[in-house]
Amino acid sequence: MSIRGIDRRTFLRRTGAVGAAVAAGGLGTALEIGPREIAHAAGSTQPVKGGAITVAIVDQPVNMDAADGELYSSIEVYDNIFSKLINVTNDFKFVPNLATKWAQDDMKTWTLDLVDNAVFHNGEPMTANDVKFTFDRLPMHADGVFFAAWKRTEVLSKYRVRFHLSHPFGPFEASLAAFSEIMNQKAVKSGDPKLHPVGTGPYYMKQWVQNDHVTLARWNKYFKPNKPYLDQVTFRAIGDDTVRLTGLQTGQIDWIQQVPAQQSNSLLSSSQIVSSPGKPYFPYFIILNCSRPPFNDKRVRQAIAWCIDRAQFAKLLWFGTSVTATEAVSPPSPWYTGIDPYKGAPDPERAKALLKQAGKENLHITYLGQPNVVSQERTGEILKSQLAKAGITMNIQNYAPAQYFEQFGSHKYDLTSTYWSATLDPAHLYFPLTYSPSGWNFPGISSKRINAALEAFVYTTDLKKRHAAYPEVVRAVADEAPVIFLTNQVQRYWTSPHVHGSAPLPSLEIRLEDMWLKR
């Protein structure tokens, strides 16, 4: 299996670590649906067609090639332009989309039947050839990493394809639900797919004024009858949480992704705006560079893990709008284990003992940060104070994004922090980041235990075996500590009372086809 190396921009896809994207988690302390949310849901039974809304996301979209998946902000837009083969529901069920049904023929073969009425926005009918074209070009693009076992696509008929894999691949359905945006060969050849996305999705791109807005209009030949409901959706990128919130409160914007975290709880009782249920789908963690001293010593990494006070991060960084996390996923993910080998942390004495064993009693380390990523900077400040209790001196070195990624990508750092936006299946995080042959192995970890655990978890399609194998992945990664999970941010969408049908999905896509407007 080959896993390609990636560049700075590619990494940005899943971290989305630019601008103020991580300034807040979205949010709300309680994960349960509050009174206003219930009232809102009750009024959302009869979708109506028509109307236009303005959506404010955090960052500017930069690249609409779905195979590149560059920046979470781009994905938020183009996931409404392209359709995936299968979809995921908010209770983690895989449901038909472009594929009407799918079946596993054997451990390494999957056959999918496709809809016969999907039409690309350039008028081309969607066929099995487009699926083959899409997957054939994936290995040359960033999203190829999520189909690491893909070998070839066979066209069985106009609307039937078969995927041949090199290994049994457990996360295959999850990868299809998260990364299988089908592209059209003619459209890709005739125009730059980064600028001119042509999909079969519910909306086509009507206008893109770069660094200002993207306007999507309803695709009348969408393959699902009666959908989408809205006529037009305009995406604007507003980096400042307060400005975004003010736009929503004054009626200039109808949907926003994040509010200032410290205001989240009070906003839940607001009569002006409505919140979706909150879901903890954004793991936030520290990455340690295991490829050079001092973190090439497992004991030093474990010492850091013993210093971590996750509750303090949850309170000071996210104002209670996140849950503490010791693994990639949190409830309600079916994969959640609750395993925490560092129960009792913070324990500075235990950290000191480990450092003494490693001969690193006077440890000096440097935290790599970006001044424009507020949460990253504050993470550094909190971490510094937590590590100081074990006698560890940590400096914070901030770099502009380009310099940051140069240092990070070339392993010239000690530790940093980031979040990850792909956890539909935990393999989407653990496999790229901690499997040693992976091109996304930014921690530079080389651990036989992690590799073996991941292979057992990923290279099987037996769900029972996968569930049995997953706890060892969590334990191995926690023990080796190339990454140390801190929190899982609660994703929550905020809308005007007129907007209905918006809820966070495990795939983190904003599914506009379900949203409707009732004035």
Added chain:
Amino acid sequence: MVTLVRPLSFARLLRRRGMLESTNAQLVTGAGILLVIVAVALIVPFVWPYGPEQIVTDDSLASPSWHHLFGADSLGRDVFVRVADGYRISLTVAVGSILIALAVGIPLGLIAGYAGGRIDSLIMRPLDVLMAFPAILLAIVVAAVLGTGTGVVLLAIGIVYVPIIARVMRAATLVVRREPYVEAALARGASHRQVLLGHVLPNSLGPVIVQASLLMGVAILLEAALSFVGLGVRPPTPSLGLMLSDGRDYLSNAPWAMIAPGVAIMLLVLSFNLIGDGLNLLLDPRLRANGR
């Protein structure tokens, strides 16, 4: 030998009869505010019950009280002690950057103004190019290239100020070198070095000192601006600009986190501006003659 004109030195100027009275309330007020600020910066961080980097989880965004005079920031750190420590950083940057600018700018301006001709062009044209860049842009470029930290900020602002100081020094030198006492010194056989250091330099310093005191206020604002955009001192060091930047996220529910460093910057800049105006009045003979 008869000395035609006794050159004025800064020290003698201060001693001149009646001068201190006319130095006016501006200088006294500015110096008074600065004195208080320096005292706060030097004393408070060492006597206050909270350290400037001390995180108190339960005090996150605590409002002003007897425990936290100026309230607490998002990480539960005491804003008063951070402002006091921030003053130390601001003063270090202001004084340090001006010293760099003076150390480089004065000799360049002095030589350019005194020598004239091609040497003048050789020195001043590159400085003119440097001066053509907006100060904040130039400082951002320097900070972006060299990285962040107090030393880098100090150097970045110092570099920005070099052409300004050099130009003021050159202008003053051009005037002084034509004074009769300079011509007399040359006529009596003094070397250029003796004339430059003994006559031209002391008598050209007045405008430079005024300019330097005014630039200190601007240096504080520049440091705050650089820290505001994340290119200044490294967190958790409590720079006033950094505090201002952090505080704006909480303006609606914890305004003290932004107001306190904002007012602190205003007072410090005000003190330097008052001192600069006062010195200008003290050292500029035209303003003195007008009785201002």
